[in-house]
Amino acid sequence: MVLLASSAFTPVSALAQINATPKPGQGAPADDPKPQPPAATASEKPIVPDAEFDAALPQLSDDMNAPLEQITPADPASAPQPVEPIEDAEDLDAAGKEAEIASPLAPIDQFDTTPVAETAPVNDEKAVEIRYATRIVGLDELGLDDQFDDLSALEDGDGRAANAAIITARAREDEKLAVRLMRSIGYYDASAVSTIEQTPGAARSVTAVITATPGPLYRLGSIKLDAGPTVPPTLIADNFRLKVGEAIDAVRVQAAEANVSLILPQNGYPFAQVGQRDILLDDETHTGDYTLPITTGMRSSFGGIRTEGDPVFDTGHIGILTRFKRDQIYDSRKVDDLRDALIATSLFSTVSVEPVKTGQAGPDGTEYVDLLVRQTRGPARTLAAEAGYSTGQGFRAEVSWTHRNLFPPEGALILSAIGGTQEQGASATFRRSNAGKRDRTFQVFASALRSDVEAFTSLTGTLGARYSYDSTPIWQKPFTWSVGVELVGTREDRYDFARGARERGNYFIGALPLFAGWDKSDDLLNPTRGFRLKLNLSPETSVRGAARPYVRAMAEGTAYYPVGDSIVVAGRARFGTIQGIERDLLAPSRRYYAGGGGSVRGFGFQELGPRSPDGKPIGGRSFNEFAIEGRYRFGNFGIVPFIDAGQVYESNIPQLTNIRFGAGIGGRLYTNFGPLRLDVATPIARKPGESKVALYISIGQAF
Structure with a gap:
């Protein structure tokens, strides 16, 4: 022990000799050829012999939870002395502390291990912030500066950091980013270095500089498409968009491979698989030999x-x-x-x-x-509601309940109710989708509706059927059509010019409504380019005492022209005519009217056109309408200034006289199911009794 303690740097060989040294009183074996160390001197003898040390140790209890025992000193003079009487408070406090220190420790299972709660010091000083600038050198010539800005750690930090180490770490990450971007377009020997420059006195005291060195551009030296035979034989080669000599651009390489994986299943190879590419680079010629394994599978x-x-x-x-x-x-x-x-x-x-x-x-x-x-x-039932408001018509709300597969397959029952300022009613519809052929819809419907509009009041029952080929939000078809039949019974009031008063009468109407549409716009609910043409033709017979056949027709064209990325100019023209019957023999609900949110904005519903002596609209046999809008969109919002024009005529051919104009502005909120529309308009050259301001709230564009 003495030798180990006195030599902290004893070499391993010396330690071995110490461990091998025999204890005092023991000699080496007689046959031990090794020389023996010299005998220990008096100064090397132990200070306390082991036997004396062991005898001085107190006896310990076998109970692990027992209090620690006091050690009784061998010398009685060193034993604790009796405590003398305490004279004052200071002596009392000191004695108490000494007694507490001298008292036995509590058992381990009773020891209170709850840490002492301490209040951390609060630093009220504002956190230190280093403002830095970023400069990129060498990427703008390669067209990579925008991509770098989008992915840069320095740019993500918004020019602020808590300390210089953070700026350095971000710069090193951007070094790697710059190299990855350059390699992605064919610069495989690219390198980048970051430096941190001090700019004292500037608004940003530190500038992080990323210097990119692209090196030589690597190009495709050869292309090998390792695939089985196809029909036609050049199917893969014709659709692989890479050529020898082109730069090894990662985006173009991935696009070419994706095109092959897309073309093969489209041409009879449903189980085709494109394998992992291999590009062998030559750093002398700066070219790469490209190999792509392709498993075509059976045609x-x-x-x-x-x-x-x-x-x-x-x-x-x-x-x-x-x-x-x-x-x-x-x-x-x-x-x-x-x-x-x-x-x-x-x-x-x-x-x-x-x-x-x-x-x-x-x-x-x-x-x-x-x-x-x-x-x-999945669930087959749907509960839906829609609501709108316009000046002249007031509020209108509709609630519907639909079971889309009550009569399988795809036989739906639709029940709906309408409530509003001017309309109240209910309807029931049976609809068979994909009826006998895809995208063909057959429906039978019955409805009862009460209307109280400015031109007339009516109570109408309708029974009809319709067979159609329609567009949907998923499939916008270029050509659509429908044929139908309607039987209408209605009781309405009209102005009798012969008597000079209003009278109510019953009308029975049979109609064969026909429709054809040609749609070359780019979107069903929110078109931005293209055009649409629509034609409605309805041979009808009105029976009130005598049968009177006639034909109602309407043609409409709309066009959409984009101006830049955020503005669309939209226009509409619509014409209507009724041939074969006098206006006053028509049921008021079958005549043409104009004015309102879906017609000429700025005017109330049915406000345009001729009026009876009692001041109410009486409709006409022809009309024309025009509209032009400038649709400006920013994000999910839009502003739409517009001008509408139109008029209703008593003659059966629309004229271009006495055209009235309305102007206004609208707001749009674009959602995933179409734009929400709010338009405010006013008549130009307003006449007494006409609306001052008209408000329209609805879903979808005006046209």
Whole structure:
């Protein structure tokens, strides 16, 4: 012990000799050839012999939880002396502390381990902040400065940091970013260095500088598409958009590979897989040899349809929704279209369509694949409401309840109620979607409606049917049409010029409404370019004492022209005519009127046109309307100034005389289901009795 304690740096060999040294009184074995160390001197003898040390230790209790015992000194003179009487408070306090220190410790299981709560000091000083600037050198020539700004750690810090170490760390991250960006466009020897410059006296005292050095540009030296045979043989090569000599641009490389993975399933290869590319770079010629493995799989054609899960439709109705026939070459676009058609029914919680191998030979050396439709039934009922307001018409609200599959497949029942300032009514509609053929809709409807508008009051019952080919928000069709039949019974009041007074009468009307539309706009609810043409034609017969046949017709054209990225100029022209009957023999509800939110804004509902001697609108047999808008959009909001014009005429051919104008401005809130519209307008050259200001609130653009 003495030798170890006195030599803190004893080498390992010396430690070995110490450990091997025999204890005092023991000699080395007689046959030990090793020389013995010299005998210990008096100064090397232990200060306290081990036997004496062990005898001085107190006896300890076997109880781990017992209090620690006091050590009784061997020398009685060193034993604690009796405590003398305490004279004053200071002596009392000192004695108490000494007694507490001298008292036995509490058992471990009774020791209070609760930490002492201390209040951390509050630093009221404002946190130190270093403001820095960022300068990028070498990326603007490569067109990478915008990408760098979007991803930069320095830019994300908004020019502020708590200390210089943070600025340095951000700069190092941006070094790596600059190198990644340069390599992504073919500069594989690129490097970047960051430096931190002091700019005393400037608004930003530190400038972080990223200096990028692109090096030579690497180009494609060779292209190898490792794939099996296809039909046609050049299918992959014709659709691979990379050429030898082009820069090895990561975006273009990925786009070319994605195009191949897209084209193959569209041309009969549903199970094609594009493998992992390999590019071997040559740092002497600065070129790269590109290899792409492609597994095409068997060329396939459409077979049958399978289904599993919680079925909503059987395979027969799913077949109606397909746009392909058996034996046609497989095309993934038609599979996606089928899935979209199923989703559009709104009858599924989840639905998927995927090809399944059959192993059966198809035409032209192909193999049949079936389409597996996995169905999970979703809620079929919908409760909806809509509301609007316009000056002249007041409020109008409609509530509807729909069960979309009450009469499978896709036989819906729709019940609705209308309440408003001028209209109250109810209706019931049976609708069969995809009736016998995809996108064909057949519906039968019945309604009862009470109207109290400025031109007339009426109580009308209608029974009708309609067969149509319509656009939907998912499929906006260029050509749409409908044919229908209506039987109308109505009791209305009209002004009798012969008697000079109003009278009520009953009208029975039979109509065959026809519609055709040509739509080349880019969006159904919020078009920004293109045009639309619409034609309504309705041969009708009015029976009031005698049958009087006539024809109602209306034509409308709208156009949309973008000016820059945020402005669209939109225009509309609409004309209507009624041929074959005098105006006063028509039921007032079948005449033409103008004015209001869907007509000429700035005027109240039905406010334009001729009036009876009692001052109420009496409608006409022809009309014309015009409108032009400037739709300015910023984010999800928009401002729309507009001018409308129009007039109603007693003649059966619309004139261009006495045209009235209204002007105003509107606001738009763009949502995922269409714009919310609020328009405010006023008549130009207002006449007595006309509206001063008209307000219109609705959903969708005015046209």
